[in-house]
Amino acid sequence: EVQLVESGGGLVQPGESLRLSCAASGFNFHTDWMHWVRQAPGKGLVWVARIRNDGGGTSYVDSVNDRFTISRDNAKSTLYLQMNNLRVDDTAVYFCARGRGIQGEFDYWGQGTLVTVS
Amino acid sequence: SYELTQPPSVSVSPGQTAIIACSGDKLSEKHTSWYQQKPGQSPLLVIYQDNQRPSGIPARFSGSKSGNTATLTVTGTQSMDEADYYCQAWDRDFIVFGSGTAVTVL
Numbered sequence: 001e002v003q004l005v006e007s008g009g010g011l012v013q014p015g016e017s018l019r020l021s022c023a024a025s026g027f028n029f030h031t032d033w034m035h036w037v038r039q040a041p042g043k044g045l046v047w048v049a050r051i052r053n054d055g056g057g058t059s060y061v062d063s064v065n066d067r068f069t070i071s072r073d074n075a076k077s078t079l080y081l082q083m084n085n086l087r088v089d090d091t092a093v094y095f096c097a098r099g100r101g102i103q104g105e106f107d108y109w110g111q112g113t114l115v116t117v118s
Numbered sequence: 119s120y121e122l123t124q125p126p127s128v129s130v131s132p133g134q135t136a137i138i139a140c141s142g143d144k145l146s147e148k149h150t151s152w153y154q155q156k157p158g159q160s161p162l163l164v165i166y167q168d169n170q171r172p173s174g175i176p177a178r179f180s181g182s183k184s185g186n187t188a189t190l191t192v193t194g195t196q197s198m199d200e201a202d203y204y205c206q207a208w209d210r211d212f213i214v215f216g217s218g219t220a221v222t223v224l
Contacts, residue, residue, distance in 0.1 A: 035213070037161075045153070045161065045204050047213035059211045062119070095160060103208045105151035105166035112160060 002026040002108045004096050009113030016086055016117075022079040022096030022110055029077040030054075033099035035106060036070060036081045038092035038115075046092075049081065050099065064090075086117045120209035122216035129222045136192040138219045140205030143186065148207040150188035152181060155218075156201045164203075165190060197223050 008020040020036070036048040049060045049070040058070050069082040079096050093114050097106040122142040130136040140150060150168050153161035163172050165181035168188060178193045192199050200223045205216040 037215075044202075044218040045155075045206075045215040047215060050213065061212070097161075100166075103149075105149075105163055105206070106153070106161070107163050107166075107172065109160040109162075 002098070004098065004108055004110035006094065006096055006110045006113040009094065009115045011116045011118065012086055014087055014117055017082070017084045018086060018115060020081040020083065020094055020096075020113060020115070022081075024077045024079065024096075024098075027098070027108075029072075030074040033102065033104075034070075034072060034079045035097045035099055036079075037095045037097055037106070037109075038090075039095070039112075040089070040092040043092075048094070051079070083115070086115075088117050091115060091117045120207075120212070120214045122205050122207060122214055124203075124205060124216040124219045126217070127220045127222065129224055130192075130195045131224055132197060133194055136195045136199070136221050138190040138192075138203050138205075138221070139187055140189070140216050141187045142207065142214075142216075145186040145188060145207060146183065148209070150181070150183060151206045152179075152188075152190045153204045153206065154199075154201045155204065161204065192221070195221075195223055199223060 003025045005023045035050040051070045071080045093112040095112045096110045098108040100107045152165040155161045168183045169181040180191045202218045
């Protein structure tokens, strides 16, 4: 059974940093592209970042570029999101999701972890 | 930046058909996926590659595309289908979600 379990969320002040983790199991983590998607309270889904299966290529939504860094440890089947210089508008539930294939759909999602910047 | 446009809300009576549209520039050239999200839950993939249904998704969910508009159709809508629905596509190296449509089953 595929499982994605996020952790690391919490309450931080503006300008502080936080690192989210997403522990994957039940599939060959090293073969799949992975993503972070966030959802502010009462708002829609916003894609944040993605990383290629080998960790060699990343991309970000403009609003987090230069502040967030996505990475992965294939040996530990874990995805990360390092978030620096957090802003109030970064407050959201952060989901990790598996991308199927190259530029494919998101077929599995974690339960999300809440980040509050206040 | 690329945008996908959805209606904010759709209302449907039980047993009737709900139709949700998603439009975007050159969407005809991209694959569209659809996600269902119920309150307090993670999104669930219900349609991918415009019209493919993942294993376990009921046959009452279907997808189609005409020109630059993708459509999610729920035939014989049930109360359990009440949720937010989001379309999604890739634009170059980025992913875009539509603004979401709240489906209410009256």
